[in-house]
Amino acid sequence: MINIAVLGYGTIGSGVVEVLGINGESIKKRAGDQINIKYILDLREFPGDPIMEKLVHSIDVILDDPEINIVVEVMGGVEPAYTFVKQALLRGKSVVTSNKELVAKHGAELLDLAKERNLNFLFEASVGGGIPIIRPLNQSLTADEIVEITGILNGTTNYILSKMSEDGLDFDTALANAQKMGYAERNPAADVEGHDACRKIAILSSLAFGMQVDFEDIYTEGITKITDTDIKYAKVLGARIKLFASSIRGNDSHVHAMVAPVLIKANHPLFSVNDVFNGIFVRGNVIGDVMFYGSGAGKLPTASAVVADVVDAAKHIGKNIWTIWSSKKLELTDINQVQHRFLIRVAGEIEKAKAEANKLFGEVEEVMVPEITGEYAFITGSITEQEMKEKKEFLDGVVSIIRVRF
Numbered sequence: 001m002i003n004i005a006v007l008g009y010g011t012i013g014s015g016v017v018e019v020l021g022i023n024g025e026s027i028k029k030r031a032g033d034q035i036n037i038k039y040i041l042d043l044r045e046f047p048g049d050p051i052m053e054k055l056v057h058s059i060d061v062i063l064d065d066p067e068i069n070i071v072v073e074v075m076g077g078v079e080p081a082y083t084f085v086k087q088a089l090l091r092g093k094s095v096v097t098s099n100k101e102l103v104a105k106h107g108a109e110l111l112d113l114a115k116e117r118n119l120n121f122l123f124e125a126s127v128g129g130g131i132p133i134i135r136p137l138n139q140s141l142t143a144d145e146i147v148e149i150t151g152i153l154n155g156t157t158n159y160i161l162s163k164m165s166e167d168g169l170d171f172d173t174a175l176a177n178a179q180k181m182g183y184a185e186r187n188p189a190a191d192v193e194g195h196d197a198c199r200k201i202a203i204l205s206s207l208a209f210g211m212q213v214d215f216e217d218i219y220t221e222g223i224t225k226i227t228d229t230d231i232k233y234a235k236v237l238g239a240r241i242k243l244f245a246s247s248i249r250g251n252d253s254h255v256h257a258m259v260a261p262v263l264i265k266a267n268h269p270l271f272s273v274n275d276v277f278n279g280i281f282v283r284g285n286v287i288g289d290v291m292f293y294g295s296g297a298g299k300l301p302t303a304s305a306v307v308a309d310v311v312d313a314a315k316h317i318g319k320n321i322w323t324i325w326s327s328k329k330l331e332l333t334d335i336n337q338v339q340h341r342f343l344i345r346v347a348g349e350i351e352k353a354k355a356e357a358n359k360l361f362g363e364v365e366e367v368m369v370p371e372i373t374g375e376y377a378f379i380t381g382s383i384t385e386q387e388m389k390e391k392k393e394f395l396d397g398v399v400s401i402i403r404v405r406f
Contacts, residue, residue: 001033001034001035001036002031002033002034002035002036002069002070002314002317003036003037003038003065003067003068003069003070004035004036004037004038004068004069004070004071004072004310005037005038005039005040005041005062005065005068005070005071005072006037006039006040006041006072006074007041007059007062007071007072007073007074007075007081007084008041008042008073008074008075008076009040009041009042009044009046009051009055010074010075010076011299012074012098012125012299012302012303012306013040013042013072013074013075014299015299015300015302015303015306016037016072016074016303016306016307016310017037017040017051018299018300018303019300019303019304019306019307020035020037020307023307027307027311030311030315031310031311031314031315032314032315033314035310035311035314037051037054038054038065038067038068039054039055039056039061039062039065039068040054040055040056041055041056041057041058041059041061041062042055042057043057059080059084059087062088063087063088063091063093068093069093069094069313069314069317070093070094070095070096070310070313070314071084071085071088071093071094071095071096072095072096072097072306072310073085073088073095073096073097073098073099073102074097074098074099074306075099076099076101077099077101077102078101078102078105078106081097081099081101081102082102082105082106085097085102085110085121086106086110086113089110089113089114089117089119089121090113090117092117092119093119094114094119094120094121094122094313094317095110095114095119095120095121095122096122096123096306096309096310096313097121097122097123097125097126097306098123098125098126098302098305098306099123099126100126100127100196100199100200100203101199102126103123103126103199103203104199104200104202104203104215105215107121107123107203107206107212107325108206108212108325108326108327109327111323111325112327114320115320115322118318118319118320119320120312120313120316120320120321122134122309122312122313122321123203123309124305124306124308124309125302125303125305125306125309126200126203127153127200127203127204127280128151128153128200128278128280128292128294128296128305129155129278129294129295129296129297129298129301129302129305130294130295130296130298130300130301130302130304130305131278131280131292131293131294131295131296131305132292132305132308133204133280133292134203134207135312136282136290136292137204137207137208137282138207138321138322138323138324141282141284141287141290143286143287144284144285144286144287145249145284145285145286146208146209146249146282146283146284146285147248147249147283147284147285148246148247148248148249148281148282148283149201149204149205149208149246149247149248149280149281149282149283150244150245150246150247150248150270150280150281151197151200151201151204151244151245151246151270151278151279151280151281152242152243152244152245152270152273152277152278152279152280152296153196153197153200153201153245153278153280153296154191154194154196154197154200154243154245154278154296155183155275155276155277155278155295155296155297155298156178156183156184156188156191156192156196156276156297157191157192157194157197157222157223157243158242158243158273158274158275158276158277158278159174159178159181159183159184159275159276160174160175160178160184160192160223161174161223161226161240161241161242161243161261162274162275163177163178164226164228164231164241165231165234165235165240165241166274168228168231169228170227170228171223171224171226171227171228175188175192183276183297192222192223192224193220193222193224194220194221194222194223194243194245194259194260195220195222197220197243197245197259198215198218198220198245198259199215200245201218201245201246201247201257201259202214202215202218202257204247204280205247205255205257205330206325206330207323207324207325208247208282209247209249209255209330210324210325210326211325211326211328211329211330212325212326212327212328212329212330213247213255213257213329213330213332214329217257217332218257218258218259218332219257219258219259219260219335220258220259220260221258221259221260221261222243222259222261223241223243223261225400226241226261226400226402227400229345229372230345230400230402232369232371232372233343233345233367233369233372233377234263236367236368236369237263237265237343237367238265238266239263239264239265239406240263240264240265240271241261241262241263241402242261242262242264242270242271242273243259243260243261243262244258244259244260244261244262244264244270244405245257245258245259246258246259250333254332254333255330255332255333256332256333256335256337256338257332258335258338260403261402261403262402262403262404262405263343263402263403263404263405263406264405264406265406267406268405268406269281269289269291270291273293276295276296276297276298277293277294277295277296278293278294278295278296278297279291279292279293280292280293335385336384336385336386336389337384337385337386338384338385339382339383339384339385340382340383340385340388340403340404340405341379341380341381341382341383341403341404341406342379342380342383342388342401342402342403342404343367343377343378343379343400343401343402343403343404344357344377344378344379344380344392344395344398344400344401345375345376345377345398345399345400345401346375346376346377346395346396346397346398346399347374347375347397347398347399348374348375348376348396348397350375350376352396353375353376353395353396353397354366354376356394356395356396357376357378357395360391360394360395361378361380361381361383361391362381363381364378364379364380364381365378365379366378367379375397375399379404388401
């Protein structure tokens, strides 16, 4: 029997208990032994819940028990999760986590700690929820040099943008609906400002390129400034607006990373990823383009990925699953030097706006929406972010600027 402890009995923790209950027999066959939840750590009480007999309120009970082989951390946040996880590894217990904040900040250190002790630190659920992406990067795609990872990595923002596009809702209404459906928190800032997606692409970048990518170094822009008018322009162009988290290696081998709304057309692999679904596009120099698609969040999909890691850890007791993620920092390319095309909307007198646009950007592609008056919209050629910043200072009445990926 393999004994595990679950830290946190919230949405994901209760999902782990449920998955092991539903699929216990098939999981036993895959793990090669019965997986038994011996302890559940939580500060709260759960009267009437069968887990009460396993409930403990002190991490020391778990750390001091030599029978615990694997610790499952699903508490969220950096502290006390980091302290608990580090202590568990130091006490000879492998760790499985779904905690993207923890992995983004301390992943390299905790992996090194696990390697030193022939343990494992596994975190499949920290990026794609129920979508397998960490294991493929570590195993299936190891023959490739990764050129690009681009993902729709946040179900909340994808739901909001989908509803704005499909139902003509404004941002505030779509957000309120997401909160009502349980897709968005009461304080949705981490999602709508892009911070959640930023941490996830930092993890993927660190794994893809084998060095530490700090999420603080990644340019991040959320979707709070996207309006229903922007959506109308997208429709005229046959495009959709998506929140992309991207990490791209250029021809000079330098890597740039960004989280921002972008316009894409139907020929992009992520065009049809809608509602609360997530998608991750990976380009390798040998395999070419690969897509991963599924439920990026939710109780059971995320719990399923956590339990898959538990099975992996159970099959490798006493043997480390090698993961290349050096603590050496990867210096990202200055985002100001990255090139994009841009959709720019300018309010005011149209002929004057046209003249300014042509003077500043040269030949541009005009975008007309019949029912929208009092503004001029155009798509630039490919220019650097720095050039865009400089030129927009001389452009009166800028309403919005969205990057274009077609």
